[in-house]
Amino acid sequence: MASAYTPGLKIVGKTRFEKDRKLPMKGTVHVKKGDRITAEMVVASTHLPGNVTPMNIANILGCEPKEIMDFMVKKQGDQVQKGEVIAETPGLWGFFKTQVQATITGTLENVSTVTGQVILREPPIPVEVHGYVDGEVAEVYPDEGIRVATYGTFIQGIFGIGGEVVAPLKMVARSPSDVLDAGNILPEHKGKIIVGGSLVTAAALTKAIQVGVKGVIVGGYDAFDLKEFLGYDLGVAITGTEDKGITLVVTEGFGKINMAKKTFDLLASHEGKKTSINGATQIRAGVIRPEVVIPLEGVKETDVVGGVNMGMNPGTLVRIIRQPRFGAVAKVASLPEKPAHIATEAKVRIVEIELLETGERMILPRANVEIIEE
Amino acid sequence: MDIDKIESILATDCGSTTTKAILIEKRDGEFRLIVRGEAPTTVEAPVEDVTKGVLNAVAEVQELAGRQILNDAQTDIIKPRDKAGRGVDLYVSTSSAGGGLQMMVTGVVKTMSGESAARAALGAGAIVMDVMATNDGRLPHQKIQRIRHLRPDMILLSGGVDGGTTSHVTELAEIIAAASPKARLGIGYELPVLYAGNKDAAPLIKERLAGKVALDFTENLRPTLEKENLMPARHKIQQLFLEHVMSHAPGYPNLMKMTDVDIMPTPGAVGDIMQLISRRKGLTVVGVDIGGATTDVFSVFQGIYNKSVSANYGMSYSISNVFAEAGLENIMRWVPFAMDERDLRNRVKNKMIRPTTIPSLLEELMVEQACAREALRLSFEQHRALAVGLKGIQQERTIGDVFDQTMTGQTLVNLKDLNMLIGSGGVLSHAPRRQQSAMMMIDAFLPEGITQLTVDSIFMMPQLGVLAKVHEQAALSVFDKDCLIYLGTCISPTGVLKDGAVALEATITMPDGSTIKKVCKFGDLEVVPLPVGQTARARLKPTYGMDMGEGDGVAVEAEVHGGVVGLIFDTRGRPLNLPADDGERIKKLQSWNAALNLYPKN
Structure with a gap:
């Protein structure tokens, strides 16, 4: 095999960059396909269900769970304010009542006569998704978000x-x-x-x-x-x-x-x-x-350089990603077909490289170099 | 399917990074491994279809075997074999792609139904993300937030013995309903929740969860305090895994059509083959599979199978976590040369961010193998904590137990009873020298008494596990002849003496009738060569203060098995204490390494 597939990090001067901008759950998309957007623009938003707080009414009132319906002042689905009474015992001739007050503002979502527990849910939490890069809406995922596209420099860390x-x-x-x-x-x-x-x-x-x-x-x-x-x-x-x-x-x-x-x-x-x-x-x-995206004005599809580099061949530019010479950039000199023994005695597929800085040749495991994708 | 007519079998394991295919054929009346091929797993962009990776791996098998297995369009496996000898008779597969099956389990009491639920899920091949229990100390709103945050593939809801109180397990159902959990894969598909608790609470659970999740029911996994009934839950989990989780993973519906039996989760299949081996050979077994991200440990003691998954102990993606959990000192203690902390930290983190790289310098290999020892040790510790007897049950005691008041829930993993240690995973299976695999396992597991050491040559236990479901004979034949590599036997008395004191006197009668007498000193490691397939008779007399399993200073006689390394006399003591002084420690490590011829001399 004279070539090998070793994906590397992308460092591209001019490319088309696309990224999904999706909500964590269904919501509203505020832009349409083809719209120009900025990085700061809200492109989609939704409301996450609010946090819930369970309260054990039976424990607080000191009654059996099955009895709590008799004492509930608020019913399932009602809006409640923090501090508002949601359950109370009748007391004795109107006195000595035991009351349960809502600990949050929200909705009374569930009342259980098995556990004596009620669930209060806070108001929904707004969630917004921004554009992230200046560019164009390439695709709309209905109720979910968009795919933003831009032309520019793209560097993967x-x-x-x-x-x-x-x-x-x-x-x-x-x-x-x-x-x-x-x-x-x-x-x-x-x-x-x-x-x-x-x-x-x-x-x-x-x-x-x-x-x-x-x-x-x-x-x-x-x-x-x-x-x-x-x-x-x-x-x-x-x-x-x-x-x-x-x-x-x-x-x-x-x-x-x-x-x-x-x-x-x-x-x-x-x-x-x-x-x-x-x-x-x-x-x-x-x-x-991690990534770095620098949108560039005036760059078009025809300006995009290079493509997906799928193979390592003699002459391919690679980076050494493990000791020795970690970080050095080299050129592939040859790709011996047969696995060979390295210093650890492991028999692995190897690559012969030539360091750009010194011209020195080395044999390394193929796994320890990555293509500098252009 | 006529089992007797099967002569050619293809088995694949779709791992999170690599899909491995093996071809097994009947040659001269016995099933043998013919070739193995592999290709990157394809469950993510740009190729979101697991079958592509499978077909690529099979294409490699086809090339190596020199015969056609795929159809001309390379889109399917030819089954059964045609008259021209193309194709295979049987195709089976396991999968852990996409992170495997990630579950959350619940129980009323954390150490009772909670632990049983965890064992059920782990035994089915899942990774347990959290065990939630009524008494776990978390407030209800914290539990709800945790469920929302984790996004498991499935929830196992258990709790309560049959006929017991229903309110606690119902409360757990209410918490799940309030959290309204969403599945990890795919928007808009309902999360499977399996109920395996108090049967009397089933209608209440249905009332609370039906319509909100994909609810299913099975038998109570803890019907009484004294009894665990895990199999129905395990089978149901595997069924739901296929029906819900797998069917939403890219390409799996197609793969399911291609296979002759249900796809099994990889660790579930490994567990099955371990149990089969233990049953057939009458051995107690501990097996370990150390991967890049996770380490699975399996054990069969007293006929009870246990499995644990240490989700964040591994040799590449998780190597930094091994470092964080074990601590600098524990890693450093295995490195046989001086090293700067900053340098070590950078090396470990660089492996984490570039997980596919391999050590090309000897000292880098030593550092990785030091990390492997700690990853194995930590995973085994977790396993021992999980593989325990039932807790909280009534124990019958007699007057004789007055001085031996053991608690319930003791670990089942007793190293003195361990017959065979099986290692697998890249760092063990592909170590440049087999001695290195043996040494890593000994240092990490610290076997006691007489323990046979083996490694899985190319990690084909998953494929053999699923194959055993349909063709046990073929699976066992390949396991014996092609899967295991016998490293030898470790002989290690427990106890601590002064360095250099006589710890063990051994008389070994070799297969040719000759006798070797050895006096092993405390703190030493020695090897007596005994080839694979040979056995010797050993009389092992520990010094007073040392124990071979029968008591302090009591001699034992046993048959010991050879291997590529031989008989390893480990008289370094148990517990194993390394010198505190760095110079002394390095000297000691170097002498052990030399005794086992662990690394090249230069």
Whole structure:
């Protein structure tokens, strides 16, 4: 076999980007197919059923569950206000009544004569879905949401923290190897998405939050700092819901690793542009990687470069994704057909690569390189 | 289907990342594994149809076997074999794609019906996301929020003994109704809820849940406090899994049409084959399957089968969780060289975010195998906590029990009674040297007494489990001849002595009649080669302070089985204590590694 399929992260200058913007449950879609939308626009909304609060009336009144219907002041389906009496005992000649007051405002949803429990439900919770990127409505999923499409630059990261953020892009690092430290974070970075090089230090991230930076895109981040930052040791890579006041997109991996030159140059070429990033990562079946989307005006389908790269062939550009030489970019020299023994004595399928920087040739497991998709 | 006419069998296992196909054929009167093929599982965009991955894996089998199995359009399996010898006679499959079956279970008392419900679900091959019970300490609104948040594939509602109070289990039903849970797969399809509680409460449950969920009923899984009746619930769960969950997964309706028997959840099939082996060979068994995301542990002790799924202990997706749960020190204690904490953390996290990479340097392999030991240890601990006798039951005691007042709910997993340890999953099945697999299992499980060690060569137990449903003979034949690799026997007395003190004297009568005498010192590991298929007679005399299972210092005689590693004399003691000093610890690890010839010398 002279080629192999090793999917990699996408780093594309001009592409069509599409994303589903769906509600968690059925609701109303506010736009129609073909509409131009902005990242901040509400494209669909709904109401989630409110939270419920159970109250055991029988326990409070000290009666049998089957007796509670005799004492209910409100019935199933009634609206109730917080503090309003929903059940009471007749007392003695109108005195010594025991009352049960609603603990929330909402609806009395259910009364059970088996458990003596009533369920109160709070008013519905409004949920809104925004456009996320400036673009066009490519498809409408009736009652569910839309698919937004745009043309522009698209970069996939390897790991991230925090959710969707939209802000102008600001280059802080001057080269892909620069370390982003606290001293590099300035007040004028407030409200921006900033770009670092090979590493963002713990102090820099803290300062960025203090200053009001919305997002950080960087090559590497230390796993030890991640633990300190989150306050716990992240066990499974499912992120995106952290509420840390900043979104982080790591493009290469853990540790100090230079940002791929191509990624760095692409970001630099779009400094100042409105950028949408999302740190959400799920490394499971159905992998979700963090992303950077920079919508570009005037880009058309005919301008889109490259396609889905499905194969690794001699000459293909790859990135080494494990020790040794983790993070280095190389060119595939050959793809030997037969599995071979590596230093661990494991017999695996291998690839011969040539490092771009030094021209040195190495044999690596195919699993340890990924195609730099263009 | 005429079983006697079956000569060619195709079996697949659709895993979350890879679909594995095996071809079994009758050759010279016995069923043997012929070839194995695999392809990426296809349940997500861009190819949302599981059958595509199956057909790709079968295409590889076809290529390797050098004969046609798929039709010319490559869209279906030819069945039965035609006159030209194309196709197979039987096709079976298991599946854990799409994350397997994820369930939430409920019970009235957490340690009674709650635990029974968890065992029923786990035994059916599910991952239990949460056990909710009336007395679990959570307030009703917290339970409701939890159900909403989890979005399980199915809920098993149990609680109450038959004839007992109905109000508690009804309250659980009310909580489920209030949460109005939505299924994980597909908007607009009703979540299956299986009721297996107090039969007197069934009408009340129906009143509260009918119309809101896809409600189904089966026998009470805890009809009395003293009795667990898990099989009806397990069968119903598997049926609902097919009818509801699988039928909403991409391409599964087609796959169901292709197979000759129902598709089984992968862990359920593995459990079945383990039980079969234990029954047929009269062995107590512990099996483990360590994957990228989860680790399943199976055991059969006293004829009772138990299974646990450690959902977040694994070697790639979950490796960072193993690190977080085990702690830095526990991982580091197995690494035979000095290492910086930041470096180790970065390596582990990088494996998590790029789960398909493999170690290409020896020290990276050692770090991964250190993590594997901890993943196995933690999973086994969870298993032992789950595989327990019934709790809260009345125990008959006599005057003789005055000094032995055991609690109910003791673990059934007694390592001294364990006959065979079976390991499977990439890190064990594909370790570059078999010694490494043996050592990882010994360090993680710390077997006591005499224990045979095996690994599943290519992890085909799921396929054999489902095959055993239709063709037990074929499944057993392949299991014996092609599935298991016998590593050898671990001989490990319990107890702690001073380093260097004599711990065990062994006299081994080899198959050729020769005798080997060994004096094993405390803190050492030694190997006596004994090839696969051979047995030797061993007299094992522990020193006072050490125990081979019959008591302090009492000698035992037993037949011990050989393997690719041989007889491993592990006199490092139980519990196993590693030196606290880093330098000493590294020296010790290196000496053990050398004794077992674990890694290349340079």
